[in-house]
Amino acid sequence: MQDSKRSSRRKLLRIGVAAGGAVLANRQIAKAAEDTPGQLGIPLGPYGERSPFEKAVRWRRDTKTPETGSSFTPLQDSVGTLTPSSLHYERHHAGIPTIDPAHHQLVIHGLVTRPLSLSVAEIRRLPSVTRTLVLECGGNSGSEWAAKTGPDVQRSYGLVSCSEWTGVPLSLLLSEVGVQPGASWVIAEGADACRMERSIPLAKAMDNILVAYGQNGEALRPAQGYPLRLIIPGWEGNANVKWLHSLKLTDQAYMARDETAKYTDLMPDGKARIFTYQMEAKSVITFPSGGQTLPGTGLYELTGLAWSGRGRIERVEITTDGGRSWVKANIQEPRLPIAFTRFRLPWRFDGRDAVIASRAVDESGYTQPTREALIGARGTNSNYHFNGIKYWKVQADGTVINVEA
Amino acid sequence: MQDSKRSSRRKLLRIGVAAGGAVLANRQIAKAAEDTPGQLGIPLGPYGERSPFEKAVRWRRDTKTPETGSSFTPLQDSVGTLTPSSLHYERHHAGIPTIDPAHHQLVIHGLVTRPLSLSVAEIRRLPSVTRTLVLECGGNSGSEWAAKTGPDVQRSYGLVSCSEWTGVPLSLLLSEVGVQPGASWVIAEGADACRMERSIPLAKAMDNILVAYGQNGEALRPAQGYPLRLIIPGWEGNANVKWLHSLKLTDQAYMARDETAKYTDLMPDGKARIFTYQMEAKSVITFPSGGQTLPGTGLYELTGLAWSGRGRIERVEITTDGGRSWVKANIQEPRLPIAFTRFRLPWRFDGRDAVIASRAVDESGYTQPTREALIGARGTNSNYHFNGIKYWKVQADGTVINVEA
Numbered sequence: 044m045q046d047s048k049r050s051s052r053r054k055l056l057r058i059g060v061a062a063g064g065a066v067l068a069n070r071q072i073a074k075a076a077e078d079t080p081g082q083l084g085i086p087l088g089p090y091g092e093r094s095p096f097e098k099a100v101r102w103r104r105d106t107k108t109p110e111t112g113s114s115f116t117p118l119q120d121s122v123g124t125l126t127p128s129s130l131h132y133e134r135h136h137a138g139i140p141t142i143d144p145a146h147h148q149l150v151i152h153g154l155v156t157r158p159l160s161l162s163v164a165e166i167r168r169l170p171s172v173t174r175t176l177v178l179e180c181g182g183n184s185g186s187e188w189a190a191k192t193g194p195d196v197q198r199s200y201g202l203v204s205c206s207e208w209t210g211v212p213l214s215l216l217l218s219e220v221g222v223q224p225g226a227s228w229v230i231a232e233g234a235d236a237c238r239m240e241r242s243i244p245l246a247k248a249m250d251n252i253l254v255a256y257g258q259n260g261e262a263l264r265p266a267q268g269y270p271l272r273l274i275i276p277g278w279e280g281n282a283n284v285k286w287l288h289s290l291k292l293t294d295q296a297y298m299a300r301d302e303t304a305k306y307t308d309l310m311p312d313g314k315a316r317i318f319t320y321q322m323e324a325k326s327v328i329t330f331p332s333g334g335q336t337l338p339g340t341g342l343y344e345l346t347g348l349a350w351s352g353r354g355r356i357e358r359v360e361i362t363t364d365g366g367r368s369w370v371k372a373n374i375q376e377p378r379l380p381i382a383f384t385r386f387r388l389p390w391r392f393d394g395r396d397a398v399i400a401s402r403a404v405d406e407s408g409y410t411q412p413t414r415e416a417l418i419g420a421r422g423t424n425s426n427y428h429f430n431g432i433k434y435w436k437v438q439a440d441g442t443v444i445n446v447e448a
Numbered sequence: 449m450q451d452s453k454r455s456s457r458r459k460l461l462r463i464g465v466a467a468g469g470a471v472l473a474n475r476q477i478a479k480a481a482e483d484t485p486g487q488l489g490i491p492l493g494p495y496g497e498r499s500p501f502e503k504a505v506r507w508r509r510d511t512k513t514p515e516t517g518s519s520f521t522p523l524q525d526s527v528g529t530l531t532p533s534s535l536h537y538e539r540h541h542a543g544i545p546t547i548d549p550a551h552h553q554l555v556i557h558g559l560v561t562r563p564l565s566l567s568v569a570e571i572r573r574l575p576s577v578t579r580t581l582v583l584e585c586g587g588n589s590g591s592e593w594a595a596k597t598g599p600d601v602q603r604s605y606g607l608v609s610c611s612e613w614t615g616v617p618l619s620l621l622l623s624e625v626g627v628q629p630g631a632s633w634v635i636a637e638g639a640d641a642c643r644m645e646r647s648i649p650l651a652k653a654m655d656n657i658l659v660a661y662g663q664n665g666e667a668l669r670p671a672q673g674y675p676l677r678l679i680i681p682g683w684e685g686n687a688n689v690k691w692l693h694s695l696k697l698t699d700q701a702y703m704a705r706d707e708t709a710k711y712t713d714l715m716p717d718g719k720a721r722i723f724t725y726q727m728e729a730k731s732v733i734t735f736p737s738g739g740q741t742l743p744g745t746g747l748y749e750l751t752g753l754a755w756s757g758r759g760r761i762e763r764v765e766i767t768t769d770g771g772r773s774w775v776k777a778n779i780q781e782p783r784l785p786i787a788f789t790r791f792r793l794p795w796r797f798d799g800r801d802a803v804i805a806s807r808a809v810d811e812s813g814y815t816q817p818t819r820e821a822l823i824g825a826r827g828t829n830s831n832y833h834f835n836g837i838k839y840w841k842v843q844a845d846g847t848v849i850n851v852e853a
Contacts, residue, residue, distance in 0.1 A: 083641055084543025085670070086514035089505035091534045094674045096549055097667050100494035109491035122614040122662035123578040128532070129496040130666070138489025144501055168748050170794055173528040173780050205665075209527040236488050257527030259664070260610075261535070262502050265490070269499045343573050375578050377782055389575055 101130060102197050110138030113180065115201025118329045118348065124375065124383040125175075126204035128264045132280075134180050134202065135266075136301070137237035140286055144262075144270040147234070149254065153292035156221030163270045167256060169211045174253070174276065175382045177350045179203035179322050181279035181306050185426035187414065187433065191445050195334035199445065200327045200433070203350070205383035206267075208274045209257030214249045216290075226292040230299075231273055231284040241282045242296035242318075243275070251276050254287065277352030277381045278320040279428075281306050311422030322352030324411050325430040326359055326386070326403035337392055337441035345390040348383045351405035356384040358404050363390060365398035365434070372401065380406075392437060398446065400434040414447070506535060507602050515543030518585065520606025523734045523753065529780065529788040530580075531609035533669045537685075539585050539607065540671075541706075542642035545691055549667075549675040552639070554659065558696035561626030568675045572661060574616045579658070579681065580787045582755045584608035584727050586684030586711050590831035592819065592838065596850050600739035604850060605732045605838070608755070610788035611672075613679045614662030619654045621695075631697040635704075636678055636689040646687045647701035647723075648680070656681050659692065681786045682757030683725040684833075686711050716827030727757030729816050730835040731764055731791070731808035742797055742846035750795040753788045756810035761789040763809050768795060770803035770839070777806065785811075797842060803851065805839040819852070 101114035114133040116126055126132075144163040152158040183202035186193040193199025217229075222245070229248045232240040243252070253274040256263060263269040268285030275283050281301055296302070296318070308316040326349035331337055345363075349356045355378045360369040372386035386401065403411045414431035436446040506519035519538040521531055531537075549568040557563040585607035591598040598604025622634075627650065634653045637645040648657070658679040661668060668674040673690030680688050686706055701707070701723070713721040731754035736742055750768075754761045760783045765774040777791035791806065808816045819836035841851040 081641060083513075083515040084540070084545040086543060087506070087508045087517055087519040087538050087540060088671070089507075089519075091506075091536065091538075091669050091671045093533075094549075094667060094670050095546070096675075099666065101492070101496075102494075103492045108488075110488040112492055114492040114494075121665055122576075122667075123612045123665050125530075125612050125665035127664060127666045128498075131496065133492050133496075135489070135492060138491060140489040141500070144499075164743075168746075170749055171527075171751075171792065173790055207528045207530050236486060259532060260526055260528050260530035261504065261532045262499060262527075264496050265499050266493070266496045269501075338569075341573075344575055346576075377784065379782065385578055387576065 099130065101133065102201065111136050113202055115197050116204050118196045118201055118327070119332050119335060121329055121348070124205060124348075124385050125259065126206060128206065128259050128267070131204040131206060131264065131267055132180065132202045133266050134280060135235070136239050137235045139265045140235050141265070142234060142270060142286060147270055147288065149271055149288060149290070151216060151220045151290045153230070154223040154226035154294065155292050156223060157219070159216075159220050163256065166211055166254065166271065170215065171209055171211055172253065173207060173209045173257070174274075175205065175207045175379050176274060176276050177203060177205045177352075177381055177383055178274075178280050178283060179350070181281055181319070181322075181427045184429045184433070187429045187431060188418070188426060189423045191447065193333075194445055196327060196329050196332040199333070202280070205350070206258050207260065208253060208255045210253035210255030210274060213252040213254055213273070216254065217248060222292055225294050228293045228296050230291040230293055230297050231287060232289040232291070233268075233284045234286040234288040239284060239301060240297060240299045241284055242299065242302060243273075243282060245292070247275065247278075275320070277322055279306065279322055282320050306427065308421065308427050309424035311424065319428060323428070323430045324351035324353065324356070324403045324405040324409050325349070326401040326411060327433045328361075328399055328401050328435060331399070331437055331443045332435050333443055333445040335443045337437065337443070339441065340392050340394045342389055342391050344387055345399065346385065346387045347401050349386055349401065349403040350381065350383055351403065351407075351409070352381055353405050353407045353409065354380040355406040356403055357406050359384070359386040360402045361386075361388050361399070363397050363399045366400065369402065392441070394439055396439055397437045398434055399437060400432050402432050504535065506538065507606065516541050518587075518607055520602050521609050523601045523606055523732070524737050524740060526734055526753065529610060529753075529790050530664065531611060533611065533664050533672070536609040536611065536669065536672055537585065537607045538671045539685060540640070541644050542640045544670045545640050546670070547639060547675060547691060552675055552693065554676055554693060554695070556621060556625045556695045558635070558698055559628040559631035560697050561628060562624070564621075564625050568661065571616055571659065571676065575620065576614055576616055577658065578612060578614045578662070579679075580610065580612045580784050581679060581681050582608060582610045582757075582786055582788055583679075583685050583688060584755070586686055586724070586727075586832045589834045589838070592834045592836060593823070593831060594828045596852065598738075599850055601732060601734055601737040604738070607685070610755070611663050612665065613658060613660045615658035615660030615679060618657040618659055618678070621659065622653060627697055630699050633698045633701050635696040635698055635702050636692060637694040637696070638673075638689045639691040639693040644689060644706060645702060645704045646689055646707060647704065648687060650697070652680065652683075680725070682727055684711065684727055687725050711832065713826065713832050714829035716829065724833060728833070728835045729756035729758065729761070729808045729810040729814050730754070731806040731816060732838045733766075733804055733806050733840060736804070736842055736848045737840050738848055738850040740848045742842065742848070744846065745797050745799045747794055747796050749792055750804065751790065751792045752806050754791055754806065754808040755786065755788050756808065756812075756814070757786055758810050758812045758814065759785045760811040761808055762811050764789070764791040765807045766791075766793050766804070768802050768804045771805065774807065797846070799844055801844055802842045803839055804842060805837050807837050
């Protein structure tokens, strides 16, 4: 980069912190339109696409069985508080089934008085609600427990996304089928090839779970469970069963593969915590973050995302000196419960190493713990439910790397 | 439809209004999974698509110049409060330019102390804000003034959409360039082939306008102004200049084509209202709506969208008897200012003609007027700013048509 450009950028980026009084470079006005076409552009179209200059995609590990695994949302490119449906993270166990909604049924059976089979069209006639909610894999940021194998925010934190979901309260369906005395669990089963199933306590099912058919203003995407899925506010993604086709009321949990062999937390004493559905408060700086390079010194908007499975984010604090001092970030309103909350802070990069992190506090008063405190309590046997404070190091040359603190 | 099916559907749809006590058909449980694949599904992917079974698209009039015109959002298929970016309405005057953000500049000049040219990357470093906002064409529902040429909600009301926008406050940029005494207008110009331009009063420019680069969690879509556009909360879409490349401070409005020959409201006395930027409170029932057919009698969720350019929706009332009686609809929270507000009401179709409509009241106390009151005040010379109460007629056979009242 040329010195003159560097200089003018440094001046430009005085903007903001003390807006109003700052002096900007008085550059020669560029002929802004010179690269724009002098001829008619692209016509109106039926279903729009993003710009060919936008390249953000989900990332996945190369594997021989790409039908089972995870793909990660490019959080480093995120703006605002929503995840585009096309970039919502994926976690599939047997690939995405192609389901014709005209032939799909949701069966509710087991310990009920009036078993019921509902078509998608019938479900869409019922009273519905809309909620903007985070969905996070229980294994998100698992790479932070020990080896820090995720070099960037996408690969280390990208198993979380936020959408506006629309559907029918599960409690409404359960009250209609008549839950029998003795029923205490709901076994939800997907219509994917492996028939993925999870056990949901009846109390939660009667509380705030949705049988969702809408995502971000249209039908669920196939990768998020088209045409029907469970949405369980604040609970790990795996329990939010996709391609939902069966709900069975039972008197005990099923001890299914994904709640015994997987999605359990092995503690230092060799015992495993199971049914750890609840996701806790968490935050991560998305810019600047691992793998990015700042083009020079000067003012930047440091920004990231915070969320909690227990409700609203109360505040987010930021350190730029490795945790010695913390300042309150600006929080984008409205702060919706269990939704992405965007935080921001103007920050001047002065060309010296800076270790940056964010720390979220939710409305329950819970404060995001340090990684050390988490490891002290739970060891490093488990790959799940990491929500420790996340540090990035901005190095003198502007490159950013994943560090421990 | 077979009688047995009809009967069970009628029973099913007792659900909701008196949830808890209703009796559902005890159908034989379908083998819900019989149509689902027994083999691995589609692999994880970089950028997801919607289901091939989802067919909703924007509608446009057939024309020899599809680069200029409008395409309409399929509101009849909408759920929740957001519009998918791929279905956001379009109104282009010279097609969509293909702009490389690496070469695009925003120039701020005219009556300023320090003229400035900013790259997209520089703008993205500045302090930003995120707001969920409706964008509505000043000509939306213009077909309702007289001839009711829009048979369905898409073609009559589809020039309105709602997105989460992220960008930099225009006031911040203006304070940095130093507005000179005497400046009272900002002339915004787009980089499309026709260099579409609009005049914005300086007071509004210093209030709450955004120079937006983000839409629904990613970059603006090309059809919505990639890489930069104005977002002017509550003002008609045309003033929200897309592909923004120049902001010129002046001491008078430009009287550009789109604020004189177009986007003015010709009154009955032959004089035209001009600079009628402000959009008022409005609502429309999206289901059931024109062109749809109810498959039978029974319970439905009647639903629609309300919004106001002046702030929050305070309440929405619904009539199902042609305006003789009105009841309050259920409003989906949170009610965000100048955003789509979803309303719903369980409604039993008994097989007799029903004339339905919604009526919105915003937080300023303004009540959506009747069509007759609007025409009484403004005549029918103009095609713009129709926000009258919108009636649909559900006919005995379940078909729905556009009617006057």
